[in-house]
Amino acid sequence: MPTLTIDGKQIEVPAGTTVIQAADKLGITIPRYCYHPALPVSGNCRICMVEIEKQPKLQIACYTPVADGMVVHTNSPKVLESRKTVLEFLLVNHPVDCPVCDQAGECKLQDYYMEHGQYDSRLSDVKVKKEKKAFSIGPTVMLDQERCILCTRCVRFSDTITKTSEFGVFNRGDHSQLDLYPGKKLDNNYSGNVVDICPVGALTDSDFRFKCRVWYLAQTKSVCPGCSQGCNITVEWDKMRPHQQKKARVMRLKPRHNPEVNDYWMCDKGRYNYRFIDENRIQYPQLGDEIISWDKAIDTVAGAVKSLKNTNRIGVIASAQLTNEDLFVVRKLFKDTLKGSQIEFDAPQADGDDFLLKADRNPNTAGAIKILDAKGNAQEIIEKAKAGEFDVLYVFGVNLIKLYGKDVVAAIAKKVKLFVYQGSNVNDTCSYAHLNLPSSVYAEKEGTFTNCQNKVQRIWQAFTPLAESRGDWQILSLLSSKLGTELTYKNSQEVFQELTKQVGAFGDMSYEKISDKGVTTT
Amino acid sequence: MEKITSRHFGIPNSHLLETYRKDGGYEAARKALTTMTPAAVIEEVKKSNLRGLGGAGFPTGMKWSFIPANNPKPKYLVINGDEGEPGTFKDKYIFEQDPHSLLEGIIITCYAIGSHKCYVYIRGEYIKSINAVQAAIDEAKKANFLGKGIMGTNFDLEVVVHQGAGAYICGEETALLESLEGKKGFPRLKPPFPAVVGVFGCPTVINNVETIACVGPIIAKGAEWFAKLGSEKNGGNRLFCISGHVNKPGVYELPNGTTLRELIYDHAGGIPNGRKLKAVIPGGISAPLLTPDQIDVKMDFDSLKAIGSMAGSGGIIVMDDTTDMVWAAMVAARFFAHESCGQCSPCREGSGWVYRQVKRFYDGHAKPHDLKNLPGIINNIGGNTICAFGDATTMSIGSYVSKFRQEFEAKIKNDNFVPTA
Numbered sequence: 001m002p003t004l005t006i007d008g009k010q011i012e013v014p015a016g017t018t019v020i021q022a023a024d025k026l027g028i029t030i031p032r033y034c035y036h037p038a039l040p041v042s043g044n045c046r047i048c049m050v051e052i053e054k055q056p057k058l059q060i061a062c063y064t065p066v067a068d069g070m071v072v073h074t075n076s077p078k079v080l081e082s083r084k085t086v087l088e089f090l091l092v093n094h095p096v097d098c099p100v101c102d103q104a105g106e107c108k109l110q111d112y113y114m115e116h117g118q119y120d121s122r123l124s125d126v127k128v129k130k131e132k133k134a135f136s137i138g139p140t141v142m143l144d145q146e147r148c149i150l151c152t153r154c155v156r157f158s159d160t161i162t163k164t165s166e167f168g169v170f171n172r173g174d175h176s177q178l179d180l181y182p183g184k185k186l187d188n189n190y191s192g193n194v195v196d197i198c199p200v201g202a203l204t205d206s207d208f209r210f211k212c213r214v215w216y217l218a219q220t221k222s223v224c225p226g227c228s229q230g231c232n233i234t235v236e237w238d239k240m241r242p243h244q245q246k247k248a249r250v251m252r253l254k255p256r257h258n259p260e261v262n263d264y265w266m267c268d269k270g271r272y273n274y275r276f277i278d279e280n281r282i283q284y285p286q287l288g289d290e291i292i293s294w295d296k297a298i299d300t301v302a303g304a305v306k307s308l309k310n311t312n313r314i315g316v317i318a319s320a321q322l323t324n325e326d327l328f329v330v331r332k333l334f335k336d337t338l339k340g341s342q343i344e345f346d347a348p349q350a351d352g353d354d355f356l357l358k359a360d361r362n363p364n365t366a367g368a369i370k371i372l373d374a375k376g377n378a379q380e381i382i383e384k385a386k387a388g389e390f391d392v393l394y395v396f397g398v399n400l401i402k403l404y405g406k407d408v409v410a411a412i413a414k415k416v417k418l419f420v421y422q423g424s425n426v427n428d429t430c431s432y433a434h435l436n437l438p439s440s441v442y443a444e445k446e447g448t449f450t451n452c453q454n455k456v457q458r459i460w461q462a463f464t465p466l467a468e469s470r471g472d473w474q475i476l477s478l479l480s481s482k483l484g485t486e487l488t489y490k491n492s493q494e495v496f497q498e499l500t501k502q503v504g505a506f507g508d509m510s511y512e513k514i515s516d517k518g519v520t521t522t
Numbered sequence: 523m524e525k526i527t528s529r530h531f532g533i534p535n536s537h538l539l540e541t542y543r544k545d546g547g548y549e550a551a552r553k554a555l556t557t558m559t560p561a562a563v564i565e566e567v568k569k570s571n572l573r574g575l576g577g578a579g580f581p582t583g584m585k586w587s588f589i590p591a592n593n594p595k596p597k598y599l600v601i602n603g604d605e606g607e608p609g610t611f612k613d614k615y616i617f618e619q620d621p622h623s624l625l626e627g628i629i630i631t632c633y634a635i636g637s638h639k640c641y642v643y644i645r646g647e648y649i650k651s652i653n654a655v656q657a658a659i660d661e662a663k664k665a666n667f668l669g670k671g672i673m674g675t676n677f678d679l680e681v682v683v684h685q686g687a688g689a690y691i692c693g694e695e696t697a698l699l700e701s702l703e704g705k706k707g708f709p710r711l712k713p714p715f716p717a718v719v720g721v722f723g724c725p726t727v728i729n730n731v732e733t734i735a736c737v738g739p740i741i742a743k744g745a746e747w748f749a750k751l752g753s754e755k756n757g758g759n760r761l762f763c764i765s766g767h768v769n770k771p772g773v774y775e776l777p778n779g780t781t782l783r784e785l786i787y788d789h790a791g792g793i794p795n796g797r798k799l800k801a802v803i804p805g806g807i808s809a810p811l812l813t814p815d816q817i818d819v820k821m822d823f824d825s826l827k828a829i830g831s832m833a834g835s836g837g838i839i840v841m842d843d844t845t846d847m848v849w850a851a852m853v854a855a856r857f858f859a860h861e862s863c864g865q866c867s868p869c870r871e872g873s874g875w876v877y878r879q880v881k882r883f884y885d886g887h888a889k890p891h892d893l894k895n896l897p898g899i900i901n902n903i904g905g906n907t908i909c910a911f912g913d914a915t916t917m918s919i920g921s922y923v924s925k926f927r928q929e930f931e932a933k934i935k936n937d938n939f940v941p942t943a
Contacts, residue, residue, distance in 0.1 A: 041711070042711075042865075043711045043866075043908060044865045044866050044867065044908070045866075045867050046866055046867050046868055046906050046907065047867075049906070057905050058905075058906070063711050082906065085868065085902040085906070086867055086868060086906070088899075088902070089867050089868045089870075089871040089872050089875070089902070089903075090867050090871065092871045092872075092875050093871055093874075122891075122895045122899065123875075124882075124889070124892065124941065125875065125878040125879060125882065125941050126878070126941045128874060149867065150864065150865075150867070150870065168706075169706070169864065171864070172689065172691075172860070172861070172862060172863055172864045173859055173860060173861070173862040173863070173864050173870055173873055173874055174859065174862070174864070174870055174871050174873070174874035174875070175864075175874075176864030176870060
């Protein structure tokens, strides 16, 4: 394997590695526009030029393969000068309309100008005007041709990742413009990714457009709850201006790199599935039409349970939307304590595709199967409830009406003495439940999901639960106290530690080991 | 002087097979196919010192020898007949007046490199050339000089004419390959070079029309004969295209060692009306300008390189003392701005910016700081791009500004002009 030196640091890398890859490994970030690790190299932006000893001209780091004994300088005067000149060219016809550009704050033209440009303008000519500005190219993406620096990342993404080939560069020279091929629309389930990879404000997200300046955003690592792939994401929420956007917290979701799960991508179904976090929430415990306190709510459930002759009169429908920790406490309470309770869970399905989106639209089906020792279909519980075999039906976040129909749910509501619905959002089932308990959404939780590859991945709490809502296992914890069993834990980590001891598949995992890349179950 | 590539120019019906065969046409191909090994053909071409006449001057035999012998993929010969370099119009003469000499060169070359398919990429506007080459191919096929089992041997060869679509950059060999594959003409990153990964991912030799037209005579008369015609490292003659302010513009076949002075004053009849020479472009618009004190240079690749210009495509553009050099620079800059493919940022944005600045000089709206900035901006394009187009822009336009700075200065006005779209 060749060994080379970059800025005085030595590194040994496999043959065929490029200089930019070797530099990345060393933590030396060479500026880049067109280069993207997941796309074929195109070498057109010329910002990544580096000085290689014994070579007369600067070379592009993205395409130059390393060689044994190569000595590379990424910050020599020649290199810095070259970056400045490339920036000057890229900005010659750029509108510099940063004040009205959504990309401002995360724009590589701005960043590199501040880092490497800082020259006085030498431009006394008019800029080339292009055709399309603020132009919608599909349901989720806006195109601004004059902001585009023609790096062709989006072109290569649509050619090689989605293989849908919507994008092309048309015309020549400084009249070149990015556009879609005639008659095409950018309307595939991965459209939003072109916004992420666009280094400038040429492709912006119609959904995020003008909602929030990016510097007001806080980032919290998480996992998309939209399907069983468990794409790694970042929840981006407005930390500094909570009064904006009708007090909504989450402004957008962005994919987070995980080469084993989703690489740099996420699907649009997942990307735009965040409004439920701030909208249409169950905010307070509610008994019938009456808003009640948590104390009274928990007393109601505990009272109903205590009055049972036999705990096999309890039916539980859990959900694959719950975290492993939530599910583990469900198991502790209903399986181990209220022995005889009948537990299943539901994991609603929809159409998947052959890339990231899975038919199983739940982030934790694999975890639920392992922890509850269940099969993922609650039809049997429903049948028994209909037949009057339960006095208490406890449902976690599953919209039964969607799965089993209104008549069935209405019938069940009449048969059971207490129908508890514990969930985060209002749906049709709520109005049939006798007691609604507000639980928190994934972005308000600390915990783990097990994806379809059996990879256990962490989610981090972005912000506190909305209104009176509480975490699912925390609610069960309260209930357990009233029932005299004290399933109390300091935090999710403690729940997880006990889970690993009792559920073999989780082996010797810990939050530290799972970290932000996940660990596969045994 | 013995003519090679222009030997049939001007002969009535020179484009017909019948005429071509009268002085031994296709006998060189027969000699190669029936008496020589492919390696022997390459060796002969190497010894002849034939260099690529499209502009780069790369030794032709060496280029052929880069084709990997053990690659199982088909090999291709691609003839670069895009001829877009302003001031150049020699390949057009070969296409129209002697297409069979090109075809004979193609047969020998394909035999040497083991190719059974050749694409002749012809500039889109050259309709007459395209028709002439296609007619010659049809004739040659009928006479079994092309097709299956050429001349009774077991060598098969198909030649396909491909019409370009009007982009100058498609004369750059890898952009040409992209165009040939049906894509937008963007030069490719190198390596891999076309000899390894060329058209359709297969090993490919790309040669200029004039280069391949020399191959037949080399095989017929021998490498030594050809080498002796030229200068030390540059065999044979060249077709020079002279245009601009001369009395007899046209295509002249002359030895490589001919000086520019001889070309202008002896062959092209000098400058009209006794006016004086002001500047010459010696090798197509990409070549830096020469001034009258430099015209004793020999017109071969190495001599022109030594004085900071280049032999390029052999297109000589003569400008006399009535020429406004700022106007000439503006025309050249407009060409580069129009033809930059737009792939690399410095060339894409820089070529247009340079044009707009030079135009401002010509329009009389430049300010003193513009002349201070212009050379640096021009210089930032070259050396920073995938292909040589950026270098050409820098060298060409840069030479107008450096050599005729006083004319740019003279146009500076301190007016309050504000450019508008």
